[in-house]
Amino acid sequence: MNKYTExxxxxxxxxxxxxxxxxxxxxxxxxxTKSLSxxxxxxxxxxxxxxxxxxxxxxxxxxxxxxxxxxxxxxIILIYKIIYK
Numbered sequence: 001m002n003k004y005t006e007x008x009x010x011x012x013x014x015x016x017x018x019x020x021x022x023x024x025x026x027x028x029x030x031x032x033t034k035s036l037s038x039x040x041x042x043x044x045x046x047x048x049x050x051x052x053x054x055x056x057x058x059x060x061x062x063x064x065x066x067x068x069x070x071x072x073x074x075x076i077i078l079i080y081k082i083i084y085k
Contacts, residue, residue: 006062013066020073033081041078048074 027033052067 010062013063017066017069017073020070020077024073024076027077027080031080031084033077033084036077036081038078038081041074041081045071045074045078 027036048067048071052064052071055063055067
């Protein structure tokens with residue numbers, strides 16, 4: 001992987017990861033989850049977890065960190081969705 005490809009990966013990982021932060025913060029503050037799709041968050045959380053396992057096997061630290069954070073944010077939202085139906 002060349003230097004520019006790695007930079008693009010890191011930028012994409014950063015924005016993908018932190019795009020979930022506003023929703024996680026709003027969900028934690030308001031506990032309002034009725035407009036969120038439970039099946040979507042279940043599927044997405046599983047999908048991110050599987051990607052995390054893949055990137056751990058590939059040993060790509062920036063993408064591992066990004067996927068780990070995305071998984072945590074998605075899991076928080078999913079837990080709130082289940083608890084605060």
